[in-house]
Amino acid sequence: MNPLDLFNHWAFVIIMMVGLYAIISRNNLVKKVLGLGLFQTGIFLMYITLGFKHGAGAPILQQGVEATYANPLPHVLILTAIVVSLSTMAVALAIVIGIREEYGTVEADEVARLDSEAQEAGS
Amino acid sequence: MNFLGAWSHHLPVLLVLIPLIGGVLSPIVARGSRGWAWAFLTMVATATVALELLLRIRSSGPISYPLGGWNLPFGIELYVDLLSAIIALVVAGVGLVVTFYARTSVRFEIPDDRFGFFWSLWLLAITGLIGIVITGDAFNLYVMLEISSLTIYGLIAMGRMRDRRALTAAFNYLILGSIGAAFILIAIGLLYSETGTLNMADLHRRLSAIEANATIRSARAFLLAGLGLKMALFPLHLWMPAAYSRAPSAVAGLLAATATKVGIYMAMRFFYTVLATDEGILTAPNVLILSGCAGAAIVFGSATAARQRSLSLLLAFSSVAQIGYIVLGMAIGHSDPTGYAMTGSILHIISHALMKGGLFLCAGIFIWRLGTNDFDQLAGIGRRMPWTSAAVVAGGLGLIGVPGTAGFISKLYLLRGLFESGHPLLAVLVLTGSVLAAIYTWRFVEIAYLKPPVENGLDHSEAPLGMLIPTWILIGASLVIGFYPGPIIEIASEAASTLLGGSG
Numbered sequence: 001m002n003p004l005d006l007f008n009h010w011a012f013v014i015i016m017m018v019g020l021y022a023i024i025s026r027n028n029l030v031k032k033v034l035g036l037g038l039f040q041t042g043i044f045l046m047y048i049t050l051g052f053k054h055g056a057g058a059p060i061l062q063q064g065v066e067a068t069y070a071n072p073l074p075h076v077l078i079l080t081a082i083v084v085s086l087s088t089m090a091v092a093l094a095i096v097i098g099i100r101e102e103y104g105t106v107e108a109d110e111v112a113r114l115d116s117e118a119q120e121a122g123s
Numbered sequence: 124m125n126f127l128g129a130w131s132h133h134l135p136v137l138l139v140l141i142p143l144i145g146g147v148l149s150p151i152v153a154r155g156s157r158g159w160a161w162a163f164l165t166m167v168a169t170a171t172v173a174l175e176l177l178l179r180i181r182s183s184g185p186i187s188y189p190l191g192g193w194n195l196p197f198g199i200e201l202y203v204d205l206l207s208a209i210i211a212l213v214v215a216g217v218g219l220v221v222t223f224y225a226r227t228s229v230r231f232e233i234p235d236d237r238f239g240f241f242w243s244l245w246l247l248a249i250t251g252l253i254g255i256v257i258t259g260d261a262f263n264l265y266v267m268l269e270i271s272s273l274t275i276y277g278l279i280a281m282g283r284m285r286d287r288r289a290l291t292a293a294f295n296y297l298i299l300g301s302i303g304a305a306f307i308l309i310a311i312g313l314l315y316s317e318t319g320t321l322n323m324a325d326l327h328r329r330l331s332a333i334e335a336n337a338t339i340r341s342a343r344a345f346l347l348a349g350l351g352l353k354m355a356l357f358p359l360h361l362w363m364p365a366a367y368s369r370a371p372s373a374v375a376g377l378l379a380a381t382a383t384k385v386g387i388y389m390a391m392r393f394f395y396t397v398l399a400t401d402e403g404i405l406t407a408p409n410v411l412i413l414s415g416c417a418g419a420a421i422v423f424g425s426a427t428a429a430r431q432r433s434l435s436l437l438l439a440f441s442s443v444a445q446i447g448y449i450v451l452g453m454a455i456g457h458s459d460p461t462g463y464a465m466t467g468s469i470l471h472i473i474s475h476a477l478m479k480g481g482l483f484l485c486a487g488i489f490i491w492r493l494g495t496n497d498f499d500q501l502a503g504i505g506r507r508m509p510w511t512s513a514a515v516v517a518g519g520l521g522l523i524g525v526p527g528t529a530g531f532i533s534k535l536y537l538l539r540g541l542f543e544s545g546h547p548l549l550a551v552l553v554l555t556g557s558v559l560a561a562i563y564t565w566r567f568v569e570i571a572y573l574k575p576p577v578e579n580g581l582d583h584s585e586a587p588l589g590m591l592i593p594t595w596i597l598i599g600a601s602l603v604i605g606f607y608p609g610p611i612i613e614i615a616s617e618a619a620s621t622l623l624g625g626s627g
Contacts, residue, residue, distance in 0.1 A: 023298060036301055043308055050316050074315070077262055081308060084269045088301050091273050095280050095294045102287040115288055 008049040016042030029099060029106045033092045040085040047078035134179065135188040135201040138172050138211060139254050141165060146246030150239035159226045162242040166219040169249065173215040177208040181614070187259065196322035202259030205618040209469065210256045210388045213476050217380040217597065218249045224484050224593035225373035228491060232285050232371040241281060248274040248377070252385045261311045261397070262321045264389065268307065268353070272300050275382060279370040285490070292365035299362045303352030307389075310345035313338050314397075326397050339398075346393055347409060354386030356413075356450055357420030360443045367442065368435035372487020375435065379442055380480030380597075384472050387449050391468075395457070395622045413454035418552045420447030425559030429566065434486045434496040434515070437563055438479065441522055444556055445475045451553070452537050455544050457623065464540025465619035466612070467533050473611065474521065474529030474601055481597030482518040485511050488586040488594065498566070503576025505568075508585050512571045514598045519564030521601050524557050529604035532612065 015038060022035025051074035059069040096106055103111050145165030149158060180186060185204035189195050203211070222245070233241050251271025258264050276297045282289030315321055317338045318329040330339065348359075355363040363383075367375045394409070424444030431437040452468025459465070488511045489496035489504070505512040521528035524535075534553065541550040585591070604611050 020302070023302075029294065032298060036298060039302065040305055043305055043312070046309065047312050050312060074312070077312075077315075077321075080262075080266060084266070084273075087273055088269075088297070091276050092294070092297050095276070095290055095297065098280060098283060099290045099294065102283060102290060111291055115291070 008045060008052070012042045012045040012049070014042075015039075015045065027108050029096045029108060029111075030093075032108075033089060033096065036092065037085065037089055040081070040088070044078050044082060044085075047074045047081070050074040131175075131179075133188075134172055134176050135186055135203050135257055136190065138169065138176060138215075138257060139201075139250055141168050141172065142246045142250040142253065145169075146243050146250055149243040149246060154239050156238070158238040158242040159222075159229075162246055163219075163222050163226070165246055166215070166222045166249070169253070170212070170215040170219040173208070173212040173253075176203060177205075177212050180205055180208045181617075196320055196325035199263050200259035200322055200324075201257050202323065203257045205614065205621055206388070206391065206469065207256045209614060209618055210384060210472065211253050213384065213473055214249060214252045214256065214381045217476055217480050218377060220593045220596050221373055221376045221380070221480065221484070223596075224376065224487075224590055227587060227589040228373045228487050229371065231491060232373075233281055234284060237281065241278070244274045244277045244281075245374075245377075247271075248278060249381075252381055255385050256388055259323050260321055261314065261323055261326060264392075265304065265308050265311055268304055268389075271382070271385070272304060275374075275378065276300070278374045279366050279378075282370045282374070285371065286369045288365070289369040289371075292362075292369045296362040296366045299352055299359075303349045303359075306345045306349030306352070310342040310349065313342035313345070317342075323392070323397050327399065330398060343398060343409065346390075346398075347412065350386060350390045350393070351416070354383045354390060354450070355443065355446055356416050357423055357443055357447060358416070360420070360424075360446075363443065364436055364439035367439040367483070368433065372484065372490055376480050376483040376487065379438070379483045380476040383442065383446055384449075384476055387446070387453065387468075387472060390450070391453055391622060394453075410454050410458070414451055414546075414549060417447040417451035417454060418549055420444055420450070421552050421556040422559070425556045425563065429559055429563040431563075432498055434489060434498070434501065434567065435483070437567075438482050438486060441560065441563065442475075442479055444560070445471070445479065445522065448534070448537060448553065448556070449475065451549060452540060455541065455546055455549070456619070459540045459544035461540065461543045462616060462619045462623055463536050463543055465623055466616040467536030467538075467540050469615040469618055470529075470533035470536055470611065473615070474533045474604060477529060477597050477601040477604070478518045478521040481514060481594050481601065482522075484590070484594040484597065485515045485518065488590050491590065492584075492586060498570050500577060501567075501570050502574040503571070505571035507576060510591055511586055511594070514591075514594050515567055515571070516564070517598050517602060519560070519567060521598075521605070523560040523564055527602065527605045529601040529608075529611075531605060532608040536612075 019035045019039030019042060023032050026032050026035060051071040053068060053070050056068045056070040059072045099111060100106050103114055105111060142165055149161055180203060188201040190199045190201060229241060248271050251267050254267030255264055258267060276293050279296060280290055280293035314326060318326055320326055320329060351359045367379055421444045424440050424447060428437045428440035431440060449468050449471045452464045456465035456468060486496050493500050521530035524530040538550050538553060
């Protein structure tokens with residue numbers, strides 16, 4: 001089998017891993033959220049590939065015309081997942097705005113430092 | 124009990140629709156203090172439907188409800204069997220009691236102008252949790268999972284008025300929870316690509332007909348990781364202690380009692396129904412991973428709990444351990460021909476929901492009175508707040524598994540199952556966990572009853588009845604189950620045998 005046949009599968013895994021790396025390695029909370037977005041986008045590609053077929057058209061049935069068509073179901077599913085991902089982004093950014101309001105920074109290490117200082121001052 | 128008349132065959136969908144509509148309308152129809160009344164009424168209706176559904180399923184078997192009348196397996200199916208009905212009732216019932224409690228607690232933890240949104244998120248979170256439990260469609264399960272997760276992130280972040288670290292807790296949970304949910308989504312996609320169906324019963328049929336290949340094996344692996352994150356199974360529990368201890372008290376009570384339990388339900392559903400094939404329900408590596416993590420969770424969670432400086436954190440780490448017990452029963456459930464382990468696991472879901480829900484409400488009462496539940500501020504509290512402290516002790520005895528509490532019944536079944544299936548080493552771990560639970564419960568007893576009270580000028584009188592009654596309903600229910608375990612054991616073992624029966 002030609003490894004390029006699985007091009008989309010390689011691509012989705014690579015996109016996901018780039019996103020995951022950004023989540024782990026970035027210190028800026030907004031960049032972490034961007035990483036999460038990339039991570040989820042990788043999964044969209046996987047689902048879209050599931051419905052793909054060589055030489056297939058849109059799934060519109062016509063009387064008397066025989067044609068191969070792409071499976072629409074994964075595409076419909078991923079439409080839902082895109083909405084979910086969008087909402088996740090919105091919630092995540094709202095929380096980041098809250099963190100910025102309370103701490104005055106969106107850097108994870110700054111937030112952690114402020115928290116530990118507050119704890120030492122409290123005890 | 125047929126007060127619904129012609130509507131009665133719509134029960135499964137009503138269970139999701141009532142809190143969904145209640146939640147969406149909440150910010151519009153019920154501003155300010157009326158919000159609570161609206162949420163409470165919605166929860167009363169939801170819990171009634173859940174109870175009716177459980178009774179109906181016990182008398183006449185599982186209910187399948189095709190949404191919108193689409194033919195199965197193409198349409199979305201709601202499928203409620205005994206296990207789903209039990210968990211749905213736990214979510215709705217504990218949700219109702221905690222809603223009662225939240226009337227008092229949210230007033231000082233949430234800004235007034237946010238009440239409408241709080242109750243909206245609250246009801247939608249319960250919608251999602253119940254939806255996960257009663258759906259028969261794998262993709263619908265993912266959608267419901269995200270509904271509950273997104274609302275729960277919001278609810279945790281609302282703790283910022285009391286403790287700004289609630290925001291970072293919510294953020295970390297959001298990142299880890301989304302990764303977990305994404306793994307579950309990948310697994311569902313892989314299963315779909317192999318079988319061409321999303322209906323759980325249909326998935327099971329088609330997966331049984333084919334040999335496990337790389338696609339199915341990777342789907343299993345993604346499920347294991349994703350569900351592990353969602354149910355906070357050690358070592359994927361990192362989001363949980365911070366989220367539980369910084370969320371508003373009522374939210375912590377709701378989450379501790381229901382959210383992780385629903386995660387465990389998903390694992391039971393996927394591994395014992397969807398992925399169950401003739402060659403075995405759980406493959407050997409899955410059993411090893413699950414029981415290994417569960418055993419480590421029991422020891423690590425209990426030992427860490429004993430070292431915490433505040434009641435909330437102690438309870439959260441104790442939850443890590445208790446989830447270990449439940450997962451342990453599930454992991455070895457299939458190799459136990461008597462079904463004791465699985466029964467113990469289901470019993471522990473119920474008893475832990477009651478005990479830990481009640482305990483988190485106690486922790487919330489201390490926060491309401493003292494602004495904190497750090498142990499150094501709780502010294503001598505046993506004499507000043509006798510009812511709240513007694514509730515903590517009663518709940519703690521349940522966590523240890525002292526006879527006469529619900530925790531004893533579930534651990535007894537779990538231990539019987541471990542011996543029947545030939546895992547005496549794991550049984551030793553369970554007992555170690557109980558000893559450690561005795562240590563951390565004793566820490567509270569020592570601080571609350573044996574130390575002289577601290578003078579810090581704060582009001583130390585007993586909590587108002589609006590908080591004490593719901594706390595004691597949960598703790599009391601766990602004691603009642605401890606003394607009259609008959610009916611609960613019967614239902615749980617019936618549910619366990621249905622679940623195990625799927626494999627033949």
